[in-house]
Amino acid sequence: LRAFLAPKDLLGLRLLVSAGPTREYLDPVRFLSNPSSGRMGYAVAEAARDRGAEVVLVSGPTSLPDPWGVEVVRVESALEMREALLERYGWAEAVVMAAAVADYRPAETLKDKEPKAEAEKLLRLVPNPDILKELGEGKGGRVLVGFAMETAEGLERAREKLRRKNLDLIVLNWVNREGVGFGSPENEVVLLLRDGRVLELPRMTKRRVADRILDWVREFWKA
Numbered sequence: 001l002r003a004f005l006a007p008k009d010l011l012g013l014r015l016l017v018s019a020g021p022t023r024e025y026l027d028p029v030r031f032l033s034n035p036s037s038g039r040m041g042y043a044v045a046e047a048a049r050d051r052g053a054e055v056v057l058v059s060g061p062t063s064l065p066d067p068w069g070v071e072v073v074r075v076e077s078a079l080e081m082r083e084a085l086l087e088r089y090g091w092a093e094a095v096v097m098a099a100a101v102a103d104y105r106p107a108e109t110l111k112d113k114e115p116k117a118e119a120e121k122l123l124r125l126v127p128n129p130d131i132l133k134e135l136g137e138g139k140g141g142r143v144l145v146g147f148a149m150e151t152a153e154g155l156e157r158a159r160e161k162l163r164r165k166n167l168d169l170i171v172l173n174w175v176n177r178e179g180v181g182f183g184s185p186e187n188e189v190v191l192l193l194r195d196g197r198v199l200e201l202p203r204m205t206k207r208r209v210a211d212r213i214l215d216w217v218r219e220f221w222k223a
């Protein structure tokens with residue numbers, strides 16, 4: 001019913017969304033990751049679909065079912081996520097990068113499970129590529145939206161990421177606020193726009209946050 005009632009104001013928009021965590025394997029049974037549930041990115045994908053957009057969702061491992069009417073590409077590592085996104089970047093007119101990409105991966109991944117004493121020696125890490133920054137460098141006329149999870153000095157850090165990654169909009173998430181953020185159905189975010197505007201949204205469902213983000217995507221897309 002919600003899909004039926006939604007205004008079709010994103011009709012024809014080709015939107016690429018990323019969601020969920022990435023997993024960086026040390027060996028076949030051990031990995032580094034983070035607590036991202038994927039809910040924010042999935043909410044964006046579903047809201048955009050309901051408003052008429054064509055949506056491809058590149059998702060790290062989550063427990064969420066594939067949304068209907070959305071092409072879902074499942075990946076695990078940051079390198080796989082990068083490849084899946086770059087492959088579809090030419091097609092996309094807008095990208096919402098909601099994935100919680102692991103900043104580091106093990107320098108090597110063992111083919112076989114080793115005893116823990118061996119695995120311990122593997123904790124040499126190398127940085128993952130900054131996918132969003134790469135997308136920002138080849139931005140062209142696309143609309144680019146990023147997320148920032150911060151616990152302190154959020155506004156300054158988010159503003160810096162907005163500039164460094166060449167974004168139109170960054171969504172600042174306070175991760176240490178009660179009842180919001182990782183895994184919860186609600187979120188309390190601040191939207192920072194490219195032109196310097198700062199919009200503090202009240203606490204609302206992730207679905208409503210998604211619709212507010214998409215209102216701005218539409219604005220930039222039409223402009």
Ligand code: CTP
Pocket residue numbers: 078097098099100101102103128129130131132133145146147148149161
């Ligand atoms: N991001 C990305 N690739 C990475 C890391 C982050 O595409 N390797 C994206 C995230 O999906 C998010 C945005 O960049 O949309 C900001 O992520 P965040 O972790 O806040 O920024 P970092 O640049 O990784 O900085 P920090 O050192 O604060 O983690």
Ligand code: CA
Pocket residue numbers: 101102103
């Ligand atoms: Ca990071």
